[in-house]
Amino acid sequence: MKKLTLLLAAFLLVLTTGCSLEPPSWAKPKTGGDLNDITIGLSISTLNNPFFVSLKDGVVAEANKHNMETIVVDAQNDSAKQSNDVDDLMQKGVDVLLINPADSAAISTVVQSANTLGIPVITLDRSADQGKVEALVASDNVKGGRMAAEYIEQLLGKDAKVIELEGTAGASATRERGQGFHEVADESLNVVAKQTADFDRTKGLNVMENLMQANPDVQAVFAHNDEMALGAIEAIQSSGKDVPVIGFDGNEDALKSIEAGKLTATVAQQPELIGQLAVQAAYDVLQGKAVEQNIAAPLKLVTKE
Template sequence: MKINDIAAPFRKTAIVAACATVLTAGTATADEHNLKIGMSFQELNNEYFVTMQEALESAAESIGAEVITTDARHDVSKQVSDVEDMIQQDIDILLLNPADSVGVETAVLAAEEAGVTTVAIDAQAEGPVDGFVGSKNYDAGYKACDYLAQELGGEGQVALLDGIPVVPILERIEGCNDALAEYDGIEVVDKQNGRQERTHAMSVTENMIQANPELDGLFSVNDIGSLGALIAINSSGNDIKLVSVDGHPEAVAEIQKDDSQFIATSAQYPADMVRVGLGLALAKHWGAETAPAEIPIDVELIDRDKAADFSW
């Protein structure tokens, strides 16, 4: 049995809850115009978000809705402009994946003023959003770093590869720090921003290894950054164990290798996340009074034993 088959009943609980809220809202009238859904991504140069985009397009097609997607490229000013453009195109629903949780508030306010239902996806957004669906990011950081500490035998020097200032990243770091703090023999010796980018993370990791030659472990806030970090680790020749968050196919492939120093990732479920987000947005759009404000999505630690049977 595949790990996804085992995890599915637990992950689908949130999906069922979201669909139930849509049903309580009632069905849209037959003469209502076709729904137009806009989704603004913080980036689309990442298979995690591409998986999310494909799931959204499939779900929207099943209900006869039109979809508009934009790529902020980690530029919150561009994201605000993108959202304003979508509002001008008369979107009914905005699914917002913030490039900056605080800086995107201008876009949220503009959507509210235009009467657009807004649900934040993956990262929470400041301002009057109608709902939020995201992974349990504290758990993701905690699970990865607890596993790292155990694999280090509860002793050693660990560095943290941080990322952009959005709530999920902050929560992953918090969870990691709390897990490592439970091991008296673990010392966090460095934390730097890898920007969640492969090339930059590689350079940052090279610097951290040079500054901390006794480094034993590294936590990266995302898999794309971790893949850059892995290049630096391998080039150093040092024995440094690496853990991360996401479940990206490239990361999972690396974890499967017997000689890899990439030992685990806390996997997210991007397709489920956006489907649940759309369900919540539809419920809010159609007036459901019992729809929740937030729906958390579980994460799963994928180590070498589980990697072969895991995929998004």
């Protein structure tokens, strides 16, 4: 209903301005020299994940440097809630939208609505399947997936039996990390099972318990994020087995687990840097400058050694 109201309002405003295709003045981003009182609308997929908390912190800190206000909303991993949240941000008249999609397909409709209203959109960590996005700021997830598979092969040799814990279905990070992983694993490893655990620690624990029962001879686990990896470790420890687990993100809990000798490795991102780069891109867009469509934050493999 909110979305319909927003689009109807935009349509009526167009009619009252002589059928112009220009967006209403309240929806136009401030550009050029008029960059005072800029408001960023930041929609995060979930703040129940330390990675995205760090990403949010990076956005807010960088925005403060530029005297920008940030309105933060938490989708709680609910794509319908995220769409409504972003509609609300647009109705508040934000100058630019920074969106970390819960679902890359589901977010497309509101991205297109923002396009209609002339509000620039930048996505963080995950892309939108449709609509115009000024820039995607993310790690190279495909490369990170390859790094994980190469490390498992280095650790255990060819044809090692691996379980893959996949992220949320529909998220671009899930597709890309899985793609990179399988570019190597399909040639060098034996992926005996894979199942989604929605980037969630508790689901990672439960899914891992079930997959280990069906695959008792598993030799390694690759999880699409650290939260699932940490859940998998709990399941493995309860079974009394010793199975290497490789995660993805490099969040604080994961790094502590590596130091404690539990998590074997993580493909570490830099979430605060992703947030900072997204704000810098937003500032450039509002100044009318061209920005790269894909802005990459470096990755590194972290182990105890």
